[in-house]
Amino acid sequence: MHFLEMSLPLCFGLLYFSLLAIINYTGGYGIFVDEFYYLACAKRLAWGYVDQPPLSIFLLNLFQISGESVFFLRIIPAAFAGLSVFLVGNLADRFNGNRLSVSLACIATMTVPVLQVIFGFYSMNAIEIFFVILLVTLVLKLKEDPIQWISIGVVIGLGIMNKHTFSVYVLAVLVPYFILNFKSILRTKTFYIGVLTAIIIISPNLYWQYVNSFPSLEFYKNAYSMKNINLGLIQIIFDQILSQNPATLPLWLCGIYFFLKNKELRFIGFAYLLLIGFFLYSKSSRPDRIAAFYPILFAGGGAFFLADQWKKIILGLTLLVGLFLSPIGLPILPLHILSNYVNALGIVPQIEAGNRTLLPQWFADRLDWKEFHLHIQSSIDSLDLSEKKETVVLGNYYGQAGSLEFYKIPIPVISGHNNYFLWLDELKIVPKNLIVTGEEPILVLENLFEEKRLIGKYSRNYTTEKDIPIYLLKKSKSDLTKMLPSLKSYR
Secondary structure, eight states: OOHHHHHHHHHHHHHHHHHHHHHHHTTTTSOOHHHHHHHHHHTSOOSOBTTBOSHHHHHHHHTTOOSSOHHHHTHHHHHHHHHHHHHHHHHHHHHTOOHHHHHHHHHHHHTOHHHHHHHTSOSHHHHHHHHHHHHHHHHTTTTTOTTHHHHHHHHHHHHHHHOTTHHHHHHHHHHHHHHHHHHHHHTOHHHHHHHHHHHHHHHHHHHHHHHTTOHHHHHHHHHHHHHOOOOOHHHHHHHHHHHTOGGGHHHHHHHHHHHHHSGGGHHHHHHHHHHHHHHHHHTOSOTTTTGGGHHHHHHHHHHHOOSHHHHHHHHHHHHHHHHHHHHHHSOOSOHHHHHHHHHHHTOOOOOSTTOOOSSOHHHHTTSSHHHHHHHHHHHHHTSOHHHHHTEEEEOSSHHHHHHHHHTTOSSOEEOOBTHHHHGGGGOOSOOSEEEEESHHHHHHHGGGEEEEEEEEEEOOTTSSOOSEEEEEEEEESSOGGGTGGGGOBOO
C-alpha cells in the first residue's frame, strides 16, 4: 500500500476535526442544554450517574474543561469525529483498497446530518460512535490475530462505561459473529480474558448502581415511556433515510448486500438487520439510536461498486445533498435565516414528546440560557436580604438547574431531575422560600406555602418558552427538606 493511500483516511479525519473545531470556535450557537448538566456532573465525580455511566464525565474533568469556551468544550467530540472518519476510511481501504472507495465512505460519514448533530456538542454519543466502529474494526482482525479479544474486552468495557446502550451494539455485532464462529471462539483462551477484562472495567459502575438501587433502570424505563414518540413504521424508515443524507441510501443499502454475500463479513450485515429490527420494533422516534452503524455500511457500500463511474456519481450526489442539508446538522447559518430555511423545508423534527420549537431541538436548546439566568437573577435581586438567605431556586429540569449553576446564581439551585435528585443532600440550609418557574410546578407546590408572589417572567427565543412566570413561594408550612424526595424525576 502506498503512503498516500495509507494517509487518505487520516487526511479526511483531520479535515472533519478541523471543520468542526472552526465552527465551534465561532460559537456554535452557544452551550447546549445537556452540556450544562454534564459540566455539573464533572464537578461531582462518581462511578455512575442516574442517566449515564461515568467515562464521558471523567474526560470532562480530566481535561479540566469548564465550558467557558465552547471551542474547548467541544474539542473532544470533534476529536472523536475525526477518529471515527479515520476508522471508516481504514475499513473502506480494507474492503476494497480503492482510493475512491475510501473517499466515498469518509465523505458520506461527514455529510450525514444526524452524525453532524451528535459530533456537534459534548455528550457520550460522539464517543459511542467511535467505539462502535472500533469494535467492528477489531472483530475483523480476530481471524488473523485472536489476541484482539483482549482489545475487544477493553473496548466493550470502556464503551459500556461511556453509555449503557452500547451493549446493544455489542450484542448486535458479537451474537452473529459468535453463531458463525462459536467452535473456534470457545477454544480461544484470549476470548475468556477479554470477557473478564470487560467485566472488571464495568464493575465500578455496577457497584454504584447497586448501592443507589439501580437508578438507571428506572431512568431508561421512564425515558422510553415519557419521551419517546410512537411513530408509524413508514415514518421511522423515512426519518432514517433523511437523517442519514438521502443521497447515501444506495450506498448503505449496497453495503448491507456486500456484507451479507461475503462469508467472512456476513456478521456485519446481520448486525445491522438486528439493529434495525430492534429499532423498528421499539418504534423509536430518535433516528440517532442506531446512527453509529451507518458509517460501517458506507465502507461496505464503497467496496460493492466496482466501477469508479458509479462511485463518482454517488460521491457527487452525496456532496451536493450533504451541502444542502448541512445547516440542519451544523450551526453555520444566522438564526433568523436558519429558522426560515428549516421551516421552508418542513423539517423541524419533534424527537421527544412535548418539545416543539421553531428550530430543530438540538439548536433551539443552545439558545438564551444566559438570558434565562439574567431573568432569575433579576428576580432574586428583587428580594430583601433576609428573604435571600432562606431561598433556593428550583430547576424544573437539569437544563435549568445546570445553566443557573454554570452562570453562578448567588443562591442554592436544586432540582429533582436525574442526578440532581441525588445531589439534593448537598443543600446546606433549610429553605423557607422557593423560586419556581412555570405554572405546572406551582399547582403542586403552592399549598405548601403561605404566600405566592409573581416576581418576574422570562422568554426564550425560537422555543415554546414565552412569558413564563417566575414565582416566589414564601413561608413554607413545614420543613421543606422533607418535601425534597417528592421532587424525584428520572427521565
